[in-house]
Amino acid sequence: MVVASPTPVCSDRIQDIELPVIDLSGERSKMSSLIVKACEEYGFFKVINHGVPLDVIAKLEQESISFFSKSLSEKEKAGPAIPFGYGCKNIGFNGDLGEVEYLLLNTNPHSIAQRSKTISNDPRRFSSAVCGYIEAVRGVACELLDLMAEGLWVPDTSVFSKLIMDVDSDSIFRLNHYPPLPLSPSPPPPPPSMEDYNNNKDKSSNKPKVGFGEHSDPQILTILRSNDVPGLQISLNNGLWVPVPPDPTAFCVNVGDVLQAMTNGRFVSVRHKALSNSYKSRLSMAYFAAPPLHARISVPVDMVSPLRPCLYRPFTWAEFKKAAYSLRLGDSRLDLFRIQ
Ligand code: GA4
Numbered sequence: 001m002v003v004a005s006p007t008p009v010c011s012d013r014i015q016d017i018e019l020p021v022i023d024l025s026g027e028r029s030k031m032s033s034l035i036v037k038a039c040e041e042y043g044f045f046k047v048i049n050h051g052v053p054l055d056v057i058a059k060l061e062q063e064s065i066s067f068f069s070k071s072l073s074e075k076e077k078a079g080p081a082i083p084f085g086y087g088c089k090n091i092g093f094n095g096d097l098g099e100v101e102y103l104l105l106n107t108n109p110h111s112i113a114q115r116s117k118t119i120s121n122d123p124r125r126f127s128s129a130v131c132g133y134i135e136a137v138r139g140v141a142c143e144l145l146d147l148m149a150e151g152l153w154v155p156d157t158s159v160f161s162k163l164i165m166d167v168d169s170d171s172i173f174r175l176n177h178y179p180p181l182p183l184s185p186s187p188p189p190p191p192p193s194m195e196d197y198n199n200n201k202d203k204s205s206n207k208p209k210v211g212f213g214e215h216s217d218p219q220i221l222t223i224l225r226s227n228d229v230p231g232l233q234i235s236l237n238n239g240l241w242v243p244v245p246p247d248p249t250a251f252c253v254n255v256g257d258v259l260q261a262m263t264n265g266r267f268v269s270v271r272h273k274a275l276s277n278s279y280k281s282r283l284s285m286a287y288f289a290a291p292p293l294h295a296r297i298s299v300p301v302d303m304v305s306p307l308r309p310c311l312y313r314p315f316t317w318a319e320f321k322k323a324a325y326s327l328r329l330g331d332s333r334l335d336l337f338r339i340q
Contacts, residue, residue: 017242025049032151043270047251052136059129068177096329099276103175137287168292178211178282211274218324219256219290229282235271261312264303293318
């Protein structure tokens with residue numbers, strides 16, 4: 001069944017967090033209330049027994065490894081990620097940098113087929129691996145969004161999922177590779193203090209350690225899967241950054257800005273970041289479930305009451321996306337749409 005105990009786990013000096021765990025083979029009403037609780041308290045949860053076949057994940061992981069092991073000039077043939085293609089160290093359009101290389105893809109099968117020609121020597125194999133994975137995780141995203149609506153007692157239980165099922169959904173897909181950092185020369189420095197760690201000033205290496213800087217995701221929901229290498233950290237209310245232990249068999253799911261707005265602030269779009277580490281490549285695949293560009297995002301009437309007045313003005317996803325891309329990675333874009 002579902003275990004929702006966000007218990008801090010002590011590993012050396014830094015506290016890991018065990019995210020609430022949602023077992024998708026569990027009982028529906030229990031799952032929905034635990035998901036709502038997780039989205040309110042953490043904005044993050046882990047999904048197990050998600051039903052996505054392991055070979056679907058393994059095929060995409062293999063394609064991802066083959067691509068990232070190519071030479072830089074080969075990878076650059078996939079085109080700069082403006083907005084889709086290969087990117088290295090540059091994130092967004094406003095000068096953000098990180099120790100990451102990535103492929104950003106539109107989730108439309110036709111665009112994937114076209115783009116694959118620049119990515120792989122076997123474009124059909126690449127595009128079938130990506131499309132197979134996206135279709136499977138979109139199913140999980142819809143299931144989770146319906147459970148959220150049920151748990152919130154919103155009468156139209158497909159109010160969220162229909163946005164991502166729309167043929168014009170602007171969902172995107174990202175493959176990330178965080179290369180291992182070079183090991184620092186001997187003698188090994190003392191381990192970082194908690195304060196250094198949280199400030200990203202780990203003195204054990206003089207190289208930059210931020211793979212992908214702190215930010216919230218602009219979309220509705222993100223479904224992340226990573227290999228067995230740690231790196232993801234989330235920000236708790238008290239300002240502390242806590243590492244999330246990797247689990248390649250599970251998905252790590254987080255609320256995006258649009259879902260925070262659509263739940264009138266009940267669900268939280270929590271800031272997170274990815275750090276590089278010095279021993280092994282980290283690979284992650286993220287599906288960002290988004291509405292169509294023209295979709296009007298507004299708070300459902302059922303989520304507003306005299307005690308919970310409407311926090312955000314209505315906006316279109318196109319408007320929100322434009323704001324997101326005009327700001328820096330770590331900027332808070334939802335504030336621009338806040339009424340009070
Ligand atoms: C964060 C979530 C997704 O990775 C992403 C990122 C996008 C990018 O890398 O191009 C953004 C970032 C993300 C938020 C603000 C803008 C846009 C970089 C950036 C500075 C693909 C997305 O949709 O928003």
